[in-house]
Amino acid sequence: MSKENKDLANAIRFLSIDAVQKANSGHPGMPMGMADVVTILFKYYLKFNPKNPSWINRDRFVLSAGHGSMLLYSLLYLTGYKSISLNDIKNFRQLNSICAGHPEYKINTGIETTTGPLGQGIANAVGFALAEEILKKKFGKNILNHKTYVLAGDGCLMEGISHEALSFAGHLKLKNLIMLFDNNSISIDGPTSLAVSDNYKKRFNSYGWDYLDIDGHNEKQIFKALKKAQKSKRPTAISCKTTIGYGSPNKSGTASAHGSPLGEDEVKLVRKKLKWNYEPFEIPQKILKEWKDIGHKGVKEELKWKKNYNKKKSIIEKTFSNKPKKTFEIEKQNIIKNLETIATRKSSEKILANLTKINNALIGGSADLSGSNNTKTKNHRIIKPGDFKGNYIHYGVREHAMCGIMNGLALHSGLIPYGGTFLIFSDYCKPSIRLSAFMKQRVIYVMSHDSIGLGEDGPTHQPIEQLSSLRLVPNLNVFRPADETETLECWQLALENLSSPSVLALTRQKLAPVRKEFIKENKCSYGAYEISRTNNNVELTIFASGSEVNLAYEVSHKLATENIYSKVISVPCQELLEKQTNTYKKNILKETKFKISIEAGATNSWEKFIGQQGLAFGIDDFGKSAPYKNVYKHFGLTSENITKKVKEMLNKQI
Numbered sequence: 001m002s003k004e005n006k007d008l009a010n011a012i013r014f015l016s017i018d019a020v021q022k023a024n025s026g027h028p029g030m031p032m033g034m035a036d037v038v039t040i041l042f043k044y045y046l047k048f049n050p051k052n053p054s055w056i057n058r059d060r061f062v063l064s065a066g067h068g069s070m071l072l073y074s075l076l077y078l079t080g081y082k083s084i085s086l087n088d089i090k091n092f093r094q095l096n097s098i099c100a101g102h103p104e105y106k107i108n109t110g111i112e113t114t115t116g117p118l119g120q121g122i123a124n125a126v127g128f129a130l131a132e133e134i135l136k137k138k139f140g141k142n143i144l145n146h147k148t149y150v151l152a153g154d155g156c157l158m159e160g161i162s163h164e165a166l167s168f169a170g171h172l173k174l175k176n177l178i179m180l181f182d183n184n185s186i187s188i189d190g191p192t193s194l195a196v197s198d199n200y201k202k203r204f205n206s207y208g209w210d211y212l213d214i215d216g217h218n219e220k221q222i223f224k225a226l227k228k229a230q231k232s233k234r235p236t237a238i239s240c241k242t243t244i245g246y247g248s249p250n251k252s253g254t255a256s257a258h259g260s261p262l263g264e265d266e267v268k269l270v271r272k273k274l275k276w277n278y279e280p281f282e283i284p285q286k287i288l289k290e291w292k293d294i295g296h297k298g299v300k301e302e303l304k305w306k307k308n309y310n311k312k313k314s315i316i317e318k319t320f321s322n323k324p325k326k327t328f329e330i331e332k333q334n335i336i337k338n339l340e341t342i343a344t345r346k347s348s349e350k351i352l353a354n355l356t357k358i359n360n361a362l363i364g365g366s367a368d369l370s371g372s373n374n375t376k377t378k379n380h381r382i383i384k385p386g387d388f389k390g391n392y393i394h395y396g397v398r399e400h401a402m403c404g405i406m407n408g409l410a411l412h413s414g415l416i417p418y419g420g421t422f423l424i425f426s427d428y429c430k431p432s433i434r435l436s437a438f439m440k441q442r443v444i445y446v447m448s449h450d451s452i453g454l455g456e457d458g459p460t461h462q463p464i465e466q467l468s469s470l471r472l473v474p475n476l477n478v479f480r481p482a483d484e485t486e487t488l489e490c491w492q493l494a495l496e497n498l499s500s501p502s503v504l505a506l507t508r509q510k511l512a513p514v515r516k517e518f519i520k521e522n523k524c525s526y527g528a529y530e531i532s533r534t535n536n537n538v539e540l541t542i543f544a545s546g547s548e549v550n551l552a553y554e555v556s557h558k559l560a561t562e563n564i565y566s567k568v569i570s571v572p573c574q575e576l577l578e579k580q581t582n583t584y585k586k587n588i589l590k591e592t593k594f595k596i597s598i599e600a601g602a603t604n605s606w607e608k609f610i611g612q613q614g615l616a617f618g619i620d621d622f623g624k625s626a627p628y629k630n631v632y633k634h635f636g637l638t639s640e641n642i643t644k645k646v647k648e649m650l651n652k653q654i
């Protein structure tokens, strides 16, 4: 490295070392090892404007190895982002500091995504790169032509999600995706040879990636590899051989540099070795200015780009505003005019066919279950390798990656991703769902085959605890509509919520309509509402969701023949009910002493509605392989069994 570039890289190293030391916690090794690589990237290649971190045509820089967060914070501070001050860096890992333990996505800050769960950032980066290609087709290459860089370590590449995401990116030929692989051969337990002996070159090549091997401390090699990657027709991985904890006489090259402060004495030795004769957190003016000048280049670049942008500004801004067009009311009227007994997955398909025609920001997809999830409609066009004109993605059997990629598509902005799989496999999606919720991203998870109602595929495919466990994720709306009208209303709610992801749990089996009259209002927006009552004075409340709302209705009417009067509450979204006023909740929840719930899944998420005296009809065991009506019977989810149990309860409690 030239003296000048060495100084720039050392500024990153020492900010990272000092911040970790002051916090007495954190990961100094990776920033020390990768400082040279990112210095060359930011100085010569990365297109970014610290004065406008949301510039839509900026290159995206994703730190998949999120534990090395100080590398990112140092770069953002040094290049002049307002979001991170020196004081913030001194508050690394302290309450409410933007410099959190791992990078936490915040709009307009330069932190493009939340990372820390290893491998997720790689899938996000694939989503960013794909979004760039799709939007480039819409707006032209003088508007969208950015790269996506992802810094990933040995750990990210060991994770399963990386295999899925890299394979998918290679298949689609996402040429603007560049990975900087921090190939330091060290992870927490020690040398990576303890656990992995992959041939990375062969691995990447087999995915359809270019793979370049370089010394990550050699300026010329870094520069040349990045140059080569700019022109590639395929995604490129640059394997940077680096030394973890570079510059530390006693800890470099070992796992001890990975995840704990170096210690005061060792820090002094690093200062001496790297000839950094400055106080902690002190960056000499000259070096700071050089870094600020690097950041300033982007201001001019954005101005140049704006000339093209201004010509198409209004149409682009409309797309990037992320507001869905509304036609929901007309569609709802049409549904009521032609009431049908169809599965909610089918209802969803009908809705999507229309939405897709009018909303070109919607990008659909499925993890190889398009025909089962009904995510693909006659109005979709498939995205293919090197051809990004379409609006539908065949993700292949890659649920983990699909969801991480959807987070990237959403974070990029300009697109609304939805993707399908079976509800049972939401467990494969969970880490990314959790991150969509944490990052407040509008990602829509279309999850069909939502209960034992799927029948013969049996317990391995019948979700039981999935609804309940998804309901535990903060800021996630779990919708389980009961018919075509509710499905439409839930889709509307999912699309109009700009700061929460949604799960749409949909049936395989057909459902008779529970809503038969047109109501302008979106009833599902209350989370729960009254569907029917058998008398003005009722003594029992029956809560149900999705496919069990019809069953609840049947139970309610059966009980009425024996002078037991009840009301049925459809609960398409428990989370939205929680947000209603106390008066509304009281009317729904507190009118009767006796309460039951019916849902073909784990019962625990209903306890809060029915109280300790209530009866929860559901399944707290694995399912059964048989035609679905027999499975319902096996688990006692029939009107005969439920009415019998209700009568017993009432006799017991009166």
Ligand SMILES: Cc1ncc(C[n+]2csc(CCOP(=O)(O)OP(=O)(O)O)c2C)c(N)n1
Residues within 6 Å of the ligand: 027, 029, 030, 065, 067, 068, 116, 117, 118, 119, 152, 153, 154, 155, 156, 159, 182, 184, 185, 186, 187, 188, 244, 258
């Ligand atoms: C999914 C997941 N599993 C485990 C961890 C805990 N973890 C953090 S860093 C790390 C090792 C990463 O090794 P590497 O990528 O080589 O990073 P380096 O040692 O070079 O900093 C592990 C296991 C995590 N953050 N995410």
